[in-house]
Amino acid sequence: MTSGKALAADVAFVESALGQVLAGVRAGGSASHRSIAEYLMRNPMRGTALKIEEMAEGCKVSTATISRFARDIGFASYGSMRSALAETMHTAMQPVEKLRNSITQRKGAVAPGDACLESARVNLAATRGALTQQELDAVARKITRARTVYVLGMGLSSTYAAMLAMHLQPFCQHVVVMAGAGGTGVAAGHLVHMGRGDVLVTFSFPRYAADVMRLAQLARNRGTGVVAITDTPSAPMAGMADHVLYASSAHMVLSSSGVAAVAVIEALVVSLMVSNKANLKKAAHLTEVISGYLVNGEA
Numbered sequence: 001m002t003s004g005k006a007l008a009a010d011v012a013f014v015e016s017a018l019g020q021v022l023a024g025v026r027a028g029g030s031a032s033h034r035s036i037a038e039y040l041m042r043n044p045m046r047g048t049a050l051k052i053e054e055m056a057e058g059c060k061v062s063t064a065t066i067s068r069f070a071r072d073i074g075f076a077s078y079g080s081m082r083s084a085l086a087e088t089m090h091t092a093m094q095p096v097e098k099l100r101n102s103i104t105q106r107k108g109a110v111a112p113g114d115a116c117l118e119s120a121r122v123n124l125a126a127t128r129g130a131l132t133q134q135e136l137d138a139v140a141r142k143i144t145r146a147r148t149v150y151v152l153g154m155g156l157s158s159t160y161a162a163m164l165a166m167h168l169q170p171f172c173q174h175v176v177v178m179a180g181a182g183g184t185g186v187a188a189g190h191l192v193h194m195g196r197g198d199v200l201v202t203f204s205f206p207r208y209a210a211d212v213m214r215l216a217q218l219a220r221n222r223g224t225g226v227v228a229i230t231d232t233p234s235a236p237m238a239g240m241a242d243h244v245l246y247a248s249s250a251h252m253v254l255s256s257s258g259v260a261a262v263a264v265i266e267a268l269v270v271s272l273m274v275s276n277k278a279n280l281k282k283a284a285h286l287t288e289v290i291s292g293y294l295v296n297g298e299a
Helices: 003-015 017-028 031-042 052-059 063-072 078-104 112-130 133-145 157-168 184-193 210-221 259-273 277-291
Strands: 149-153 175-177 199-204 225-230 243-246
Touching (some): 003 017, 017 078, 063 078, 133 243, 149 157, 149 210, 157 175, 157 199, 157 259, 184 210, 210 225, 225 259, 243 259
Parallel strands (some): 149 175
């Protein structure tokens, strides 16, 4: 599966009946069963084509364990499970194909700028299909209740972290951008202050920064809640977070697109702003305070 198709299809798979069964096994199964469930959730499309020997090799278990796993989750055989996997993925891919065809079916060559803008539209549409107000509200509540909100992104994702922090400052008691000019060293220094009652919001997009995962795991070990904003359910941060907001980042040239990431930031901030009367009052007061510094006093 290409990155452009990954978000909506992967999310649809995770939310399917089979995806939910696999998620349950990944959360509470035996070590070998967890390994298989994790592999299938990260590689659903690949799993539809693998022979049982190839699946066993990829999961580092025996073929007998693969067969037992299939029976334990309700299938007569590995072949039956693979057929169900293929059917689930076919259903998940249908709406994504319709979006992608809007580009490929155009007549003649598409100018790079037009292709880029069309890709942005597809990313936004896929993100809209994967994002629920319920999940946005849950993350907004978690942030509102936090003692300190830490935001973390490396490389290009550091700009998303800074943007979110700027939006959150009027509504949160304390907001900390973890990775400043000192990079990982500065971010690691903040860990000594993190604990229960705090929230870490991470941004992780291709190319994924390994330090983000390491720091997030250390934060979790200290009892800090973790929210991930990333591109697909198979992304490294997806399995490490209490809440995940998905933003499609496919791009034909760049390593990732940030259009949907910015949209998710805005959707989250707006959800937080209107979540209670106190925040609405803060927004109104902020408008009054800054209006004197703007052109014609327009806020």
